[in-house]
Structures are given as C-alpha cells and as structure tokens.
Amino acid sequence: MIQFRNVSKNYGGGTAAVENLSMDIDRGTITVLVGPSGCGKTTSLRMINRMVEPTSGTILVDGQDIGGQRASELRRSMGYVMQSSGLLPHRTVLDNIMTVPRLNGVARTAARKRAAELLDVVGLAPALGKRYPGQLSGGQQQRVGVARALAADPPVLLMDEPFSAVDPVVRHELQEELLRLQRDLAKTIVFVTHDIDEATILGDKVAVFATGGRLAQYAAPEEILRAPVDDFVAGFVGRDRGFRRLSFQDGGGVQVHPIETVRVSRLADPSVSVDSSWTLAVDDDGRPQGWVPRAMQDTVRSAQDLVPGGSLYRRGDSLRRALDAALSAPSGLGVTVDDDGRVLGVVQAAEVLELIEEARLDRGRTDHNTAV
Numbered sequence: 001m002i003q004f005r006n007v008s009k010n011y012g013g014g015t016a017a018v019e020n021l022s023m024d025i026d027r028g029t030i031t032v033l034v035g036p037s038g039c040g041k042t043t044s045l046r047m048i049n050r051m052v053e054p055t056s057g058t059i060l061v062d063g064q065d066i067g068g069q070r071a072s073e074l075r076r077s078m079g080y081v082m083q084s085s086g087l088l089p090h091r092t093v094l095d096n097i098m099t100v101p102r103l104n105g106v107a108r109t110a111a112r113k114r115a116a117e118l119l120d121v122v123g124l125a126p127a128l129g130k131r132y133p134g135q136l137s138g139g140q141q142q143r144v145g146v147a148r149a150l151a152a153d154p155p156v157l158l159m160d161e162p163f164s165a166v167d168p169v170v171r172h173e174l175q176e177e178l179l180r181l182q183r184d185l186a187k188t189i190v191f192v193t194h195d196i197d198e199a200t201i202l203g204d205k206v207a208v209f210a211t212g213g214r215l216a217q218y219a220a221p222e223e224i225l226r227a228p229v230d231d232f233v234a235g236f237v238g239r240d241r242g243f244r245r246l247s248f249q250d251g252g253g254v255q256v257h258p259i260e261t262v263r264v265s266r267l268a269d270p271s272v273s274v275d276s277s278w279t280l281a282v283d284d285d286g287r288p289q290g291w292v293p294r295a296m297q298d299t300v301r302s303a304q305d306l307v308p309g310g311s312l313y314r315r316g317d318s319l320r321r322a323l324d325a326a327l328s329a330p331s332g333l334g335v336t337v338d339d340d341g342r343v344l345g346v347v348q349a350a351e352v353l354e355l356i357e358e359a360r361l362d363r364g365r366t367d368h369n370t371a372v
C-alpha cells in the first residue's frame with residue numbers, strides 16, 4: 001500500500017534525518033514508527049503526504065509514485081493527527097470536523113450530519129459539538145482531532161504522537177478506542193511514538209528507528225520483543241521485554257476455578273458466614289467489589305470494609321493480564337470476569353506460570369526443528 005524505496009532525507013548540515021529507508025506498509029494495518037528523539041520518525045511520516053520532500057528515493061502509494069501527484073490532493077486523501085490536536089480555536093468542534101469535507105465540496109448540511117456522527121464514533125457526547133476546542137479536555141481534543149482526520153473518510157491516517165500530551169489513564173483509553181475504531185474502519189494507519197509500550201499495544205507491525213534515521217528493525221511487535229536484532233533494539237525495548245511479550249500469549253488455556261462469593265447487600269446479615277480463607281464480595285449483578293478474608297469476616301459489614309481487589313482478568317485475555325490479576329490480588333487469586341464484568345471464577349499465578357513455561361518449551365522445540 002505504502003512503499004518506501006531507498007528514501008533518504010537530508011535537511012542540510014551534514015547528518016541525515018532519514019537514511020536509505022526501504023519499507024512496505026500493508027493496507028488496513030497499523031504500522032508504528034518508534035525510536036528515540038530525533039531519529040527521523042516524524043520526517044518519515046511527513047514524507048508520506050509530501051509535507052516533507054525526500055532528498056532521494058521514491059515513495060509509492062497504491063503503486064503510484066507520490067512525487068508525481070499534487071501535494072494538496074495527496075494531503076486531502078490522508079487524515080493527519082498530531083500531538084497538539086491542531087484544532088482551529090475560533091471554530092466550534094463540529095465546524096472543525098467539517099473543515100476537510102467542506103474543502104472537498106461536500107454540502108454544509110451533509111458535512112454537519114457526518115460530523116455529528118463522527119463525534120459519536122470517537123466517543124464524544126453530541127453537546128460537545130457546539131463547544132470551542134479551548135472548552136474541552138486534552139483527551140477530548142485529541143478525540144476531535146481523530147474525528148476531523150476521519151471526516152473525509154481517507155484510506156490512510158497519519159498520526160504523529162497523537163496521545164503523548166494526555167495523562168496515562170486517558171492515553172490508555174485513547175489507545176483502546178483507536179484499536180476499537182480500527183476493527184471497524186480498517187484504515188492504513190501510520191503512527192509515530194517514542195513509547196515502545198504504545199508501539200507494541202497498537203502496532204500490527206513496529207518499525208524501530210535508530211539515531212541517524214536508520215531503520216533498525218521492522219517486524220511484528222511480538223518478534224521485536226522476542227528477538228531484537230541488535231543491542232540498540234534490545235536496549236530500546238527495555239529490560240522487561242520478556243514480561244511484556246506475555247501480552248501476545250493467549251490466556252485461553254488458563255484454568256478458571258470456582259470461588260466462594262457473598263453479596264455485598266448481605267454482608268451485614270449476621271447469619272452469613274464464609275468458609276474459604278478469601279471470599280469474593282459481589283454486587284447484585286455478580287460483579288466483583290472486593291475481598292472478605294476469613295479472619296476479618298466479623299468486621300466486614302459493608303462495601304467500605306472490603307479489602308480492595310486487584311486487576312481483573314477477562315476470560316480470553318492474554319497471559320500477561322491473567323498473571324497480573326493473580327499477582328495484584330491480595331488473595332493471590334486473579335478474579336476472572338465475562339464480557340459484562342460478572343465473576344466467572346479465579347486464576348492462580350502458579351498455573352499461569354506453568355502455561356508460560358509450557359509455551360516456552362514448545363517454542364524451543366519448534367525453533368529446534370526449524371533449525372534442523
């Protein structure tokens with residue numbers, strides 16, 4: 001879909017911003033360009049829509065050399081989202097989203113209707129459409145930035161550190177939202193970040209850039225975590241790469257055990273007693289609320305008295321989530337829930353670790369067979 005062929009960029013002054021980059025970006029996937037500051041990620045991104053012209057080499061989109069296309073038309077066929085949302089401060093949110101469709105000749109009423117739909121797509125309430133960008137939170141502004149980039153329904157979305165100015169909780173929400181959107185929209189997304197965690201969460205493929213604009217490794221995130229090609233990539237992905245790689249290991253095989261539960265609404269009832277060393281308190285819909293340790297059962301009378309729980313494991317999530325649920329729970333039992341958040345049972349750290357070990361041995365055998 002997007003092909004870099006021996007592309008270099010030199011802004012002058014000797015050192016290359018991008019050095020002989022060759023890389024194919026597949027249609028309908030998220031490709032993340034990651035690397036330390038100044039390694040040429042933004043320059044590479046901006047060469048795709050000709051905001052920056054290469055010094056040498058060719059970039060093809062759908063097999064066509066973009067060097068021969070009108071830069072303004074090319075730009076309109078590609079949504080662009082940047083770190084500061086880039087919204088026009090004196091226009092309302094809806095007007096901001098409508099900008100490109102209006103430039104493309106879409107009638108005002110149709111553009112407005114589409115803008116309102118897009119607000120919903122990016123998870124914003126309709127009332128926010130009438131506000132000005134300055135009246136929104138950073139996370140909301142970024143969502144509007146995404147809606148605006150999607151407004152002309154471009155096949156390609158270029159995103160330059162779009163989530164780096166918001167706090168970690170909002171950032172996580174925006175990442176989840178982008179993945180959800182991408183499941184429906186299947187755009188070709190090129191995403192720049194300097195955060196390897198963000199890269200491995202979002203990327204179908206990850207391109208790790210090294211200083212001097214050199215592409216050090218281009219592979220699926222799991223592969224980059226499992227087999228960094230050199231010391232630079234190994235150093236960049238960090239020491240806990242082994243743990244992070246668990247995100248890519250299916251947790252479907254983890255055994256879910258039954259757990260004794262008690263309804264929070266019945267905690268004050270003196271006739272209720274618990275047998276297990278840890279009993280899970282749930283609301284009337286069966287959603288976890290916290291723990292009742294046996295030793296404390298006489299003092300736990302309401303939701304406020306419960307021992308807070310750890311992270312939840314949604315059945316089918318990765319082994320990383322399963323292990324975290326078990327390790328973060330005061331009981332050592334990882335609470336497992338269904339898609340509606342209702343308790344299904346618990347997982348145990350030791351059993352998750354056994355699966356991790358089995359998977360490692362299986363991989364070792366496969367690698368060995370391939371080597372032979």
Ligand SMILES: Nc1ncnc2c1ncn2[C@@H]1O[C@H](COP(=O)(O)OP(=O)(O)OP(=O)(O)O)[C@@H](O)[C@H]1O
Nearest residue numbers: 011016017035036037038039040041042043044194
């Ligand atoms: N307009 C410009 N003029 C001159 N040099 C530039 C220009 N834009 C970028 N550079 C230089 O090119 C190199 C690559 O910059 P680029 O912005 O592509 O890196 P980056 O990886 O996106 O960095 P960051 O993560 O800090 O945004 C840097 O050394 C930078 O100083």
